[in-house]
Amino acid sequence: MTDIFRLPVVIGILFSAIRLATPYLYATIGEMFAQRSGVLNLGVDGIMLVGAYAAFFVVLNTGNLWLGLLAAVVVGLLMGLLMAFISVTLQAEQGISGIGLYMFGLGLSSLLFKVTIGTVKTVSGFPPLKIPWLGDIPVIGQILFQHSLPVYGAFLLVPLAWWVLEKTTWGLKIKAVGQNPAAADSLGVSVIGVRYLCVCLGAVLAGIAGASLSIALTNLFQENLTAGLGFIAVALVYFGGWRPLGILAGTLLFSSVNALQLWMQVLGVKIPSDVAVMLPYILTIAVLAVMVNRARQPAALNKPFERGEG
Amino acid sequence: MAFLAKVRNNPIFISALIPLGAMVVALLIGAVMLLFLRAHPLQAYAALIGGALGDVSGLTQSAVKATPLLLVGLGIVIAFRASVINIGGEGQIIAGALLGTWFALTFRTWPGWLLIPATLLAGFFAGMVWGFIPGILKARLSVNEILSTVMMNAIALQLMNYLLRGPMIDPAGIKAGTYLAQSERLPEQVWLPRLVPQTLLHSGAILAIVLAVVVYIFLWRTTIGYRLRAVGLNPDAARYAGIRVPFYQALSLTLAGGFAGLAGVVEVIGVQHRLLQGITSGYGFSGIVAALFGGLHPIGAIPAAYLFGALLVGADKMQRAVQVPSALVDTLLGLIVLFVVGSQLLSRRQAARRAVETTESDKTA
Numbered sequence: 088m089t090d091i092f093r094l095p096v097v098i099g100i101l102f103s104a105i106r107l108a109t110p111y112l113y114a115t116i117g118e119m120f121a122q123r124s125g126v127l128n129l130g131v132d133g134i135m136l137v138g139a140y141a142a143f144f145v146v147l148n149t150g151n152l153w154l155g156l157l158a159a160v161v162v163g164l165l166m167g168l169l170m171a172f173i174s175v176t177l178q179a180e181q182g183i184s185g186i187g188l189y190m191f192g193l194g195l196s197s198l199l200f201k202v203t204i205g206t207v208k209t210v211s212g213f214p215p216l217k218i219p220w221l222g223d224i225p226v227i228g229q230i231l232f233q234h235s236l237p238v239y240g241a242f243l244l245v246p247l248a249w250w251v252l253e254k255t256t257w258g259l260k261i262k263a264v265g266q267n268p269a270a271a272d273s274l275g276v277s278v279i280g281v282r283y284l285c286v287c288l289g290a291v292l293a294g295i296a297g298a299s300l301s302i303a304l305t306n307l308f309q310e311n312l313t314a315g316l317g318f319i320a321v322a323l324v325y326f327g328g329w330r331p332l333g334i335l336a337g338t339l340l341f342s343s344v345n346a347l348q349l350w351m352q353v354l355g356v357k358i359p360s361d362v363a364v365m366l367p368y369i370l371t372i373a374v375l376a377v378m379v380n381r382a383r384q385p386a387a388l389n390k391p392f393e394r395g396e397g
Numbered sequence: 398m399a400f401l402a403k404v405r406n407n408p409i410f411i412s413a414l415i416p417l418g419a420m421v422v423a424l425l426i427g428a429v430m431l432l433f434l435r436a437h438p439l440q441a442y443a444a445l446i447g448g449a450l451g452d453v454s455g456l457t458q459s460a461v462k463a464t465p466l467l468l469v470g471l472g473i474v475i476a477f478r479a480s481v482i483n484i485g486g487e488g489q490i491i492a493g494a495l496l497g498t499w500f501a502l503t504f505r506t507w508p509g510w511l512l513i514p515a516t517l518l519a520g521f522f523a524g525m526v527w528g529f530i531p532g533i534l535k536a537r538l539s540v541n542e543i544l545s546t547v548m549m550n551a552i553a554l555q556l557m558n559y560l561l562r563g564p565m566i567d568p569a570g571i572k573a574g575t576y577l578a579q580s581e582r583l584p585e586q587v588w589l590p591r592l593v594p595q596t597l598l599h600s601g602a603i604l605a606i607v608l609a610v611v612v613y614i615f616l617w618r619t620t621i622g623y624r625l626r627a628v629g630l631n632p633d634a635a636r637y638a639g640i641r642v643p644f645y646q647a648l649s650l651t652l653a654g655g656f657a658g659l660a661g662v663v664e665v666i667g668v669q670h671r672l673l674q675g676i677t678s679g680y681g682f683s684g685i686v687a688a689l690f691g692g693l694h695p696i697g698a699i700p701a702a703y704l705f706g707a708l709l710v711g712a713d714k715m716q717r718a719v720q721v722p723s724a725l726v727d728t729l730l731g732l733i734v735l736f737v738v739g740s741q742l743l744s745r746r747q748a749a750r751r752a753v754e755t756t757e758s759d760k761t762a
Contacts, residue, residue, distance in 0.1 A: 182543055190734060
């Protein structure tokens with residue numbers, strides 16, 4: 088047990104926590120945009136799966152990581168358009184549409200994997216990139232500045248999302264559409280347009296989240312690679328109170344507990360690993376129950392919009 | 398929750414037409430995908446339909462797959478009728494399967510006539526607990542049930558993995574050195590009796606159909622069921638009428654969990670005769686499809702569950718006949734859900750147009 092408090096182990100745990108936060112951050116920040124515009128996209132996990140598959144397939148066949156990332160972006164966009172068409176244009180119940188999208192993505196990625204790849208293979212994904220000077224700082228440099236590019240990207244996304252949401256006209260429009268679509272509509276904001284944009288942005292980020300798993304973190308693809316990670320991402324949006332900084336905090340808490348549990352397994356600490364794996368989920372339910380953050384929920388979340396409905 | 402209201406208020410023929418139309422479109426898209434996979438669509442679909450419905454083996458296997466779909470679907474009907482979205486089917490199935498397995502192994506000396514119903518009740522109870530937790534969190538603390546049920550799924554899965562690798566692992570697996578993550582085989586007297594000899598069809602199928610009727614009576618012929626539906630139709634009106642909305646929301650989730658738990662334990666004592674990983678086979682999600690397809694009606698869920706049971710069986714047969722992965726059918730299931738929910742707007746517009754036409758013809762008359 089004393090092992091866990093030794094400096095190299097602490098560094099290892101924190102390094103893993105940062106690394107593991109990556110797919111969650113992409114997916115959760117993306118889902119935050121969709122939800123701020125009033126669309127609950129429950130299909131994140133399905134989008135991540137096809138994104139992860141597409142990126143892996145392209146990298147396996149071309150060896151070009153950026154092309155792989157682009158593939159994830161493109162399929163993410165297509166999935167986003169599908170979700171937006173069903174839930175925004177056709178005004179379908181969002182929760183159930185999302186489940187449909189999830190089943191579609193899970194099935195499609197498994198199908199394509201079996202047909203085009205067949206067995207579990209690995210690729211050489213994004214290599215670690217030590218940032219000059221900063222990466223040499225003892226402890227902090229080891230924890231923060233020796234990651235691969237997608238990891239840095241995920242953390243840069245947080246302030247960027249905050250800036251878009253709080254400092255730009257676009258952010259104002261998104262929030263207005265999510266809060267009071269009828270009022271936004273009467274002021275000439277295209278509710279449909281903003282929601283399409285946000286759902287697609289969220290889906291593209293979910294695609295990248297999947298790619299970050301398959302060509303940066305694990306460097307492999309298998310059926311149901313995400314194992315429900317996308318659903319956790321949806322929960323983390325609530326957890327983070329629909330704000331980028333809250334999401335960052337929630338994600339780091341979640342990934343830290345995950346990292347701790349992984350390292351406890353490595354060090355052979357006598358807690359059954361499956362029990363430890365449960366901790367983050369129990370923690371999430373507990374936090375959701377304790378924090379009464381319903382007040383900050385976008386008022387029009389999960390409500391389809393139709394002109395003239397009032 | 399407007400969508401759920403739309404499904405509920407549809408005339409019978411529309412609520413049957415839309416799903417069938419959705420299925421046709423999905424199968425057409427599937428045909429295009431089959432062409433891309435270099436398989437002959439007609440040949441593949443013939444293998445699918447022939448495999449599922451062509452002989453006694455296919456017909457009974459379809460019923461075996463339909464049983465958990467129907468049980469989960471009944472729970473989904475109850476939850477969705479109260480406008481509560483239950484995504485927690487997977488976890489509730491696991492909870493039911495876990496406690497049922499434990500119960501049957503612990504009381505293995507009991508005679509079958511006592512052990513079978515007691516084991517079923519244990520599974521039902523465990524599922525209810527797994528549904529009650531998100532239910533009470535929603536009722537008391539307004540925790541979104543979509544999120545809490547997703548979390549409960551993850552917790553149940555990890556709990557099962559832990560128990561199957563540790564306390565509940567098959568001693569035979571340890572002795573043989575395989576350490577397979579599965580439980581000991583259940584005593585034979587707890588196995589559900591077979592309905593047709595030489596097939597897998599077990600009496601759980603009858604139980605599911607009987608329960609569909611029970612759920613129908615519960616929802617439409619009892620006060621509690623009436624209130625539950627009232628909460629789903631219009632929570633504000635229900636509240637003004639003095640109905641305790643949170644109570645009925647929690648109740649619907651608890652019952653939904655119970656039915657999914659029952660599906661889990663039936664799968665254990667009817668089909669596998671032990672608990673193993675992957676016991677849910679995704680029924681927690683495909684049960685939602687069956688419920689939606691059946692127009693959120695317990696009786697409608699019976700043919701819908703059989704249809705999807707047949708699709709799943711046919712998918713396996715198709716995989717063997719024309720080497721197309723059965724995941725193709727999973728993909729189509731997702732598309733069917735999207736089309737069914739997506740087509741509600743069209744049917745509502747049509748209904749509105751018909752209403753306008755009727756009032757206009759009334760005026761001229």
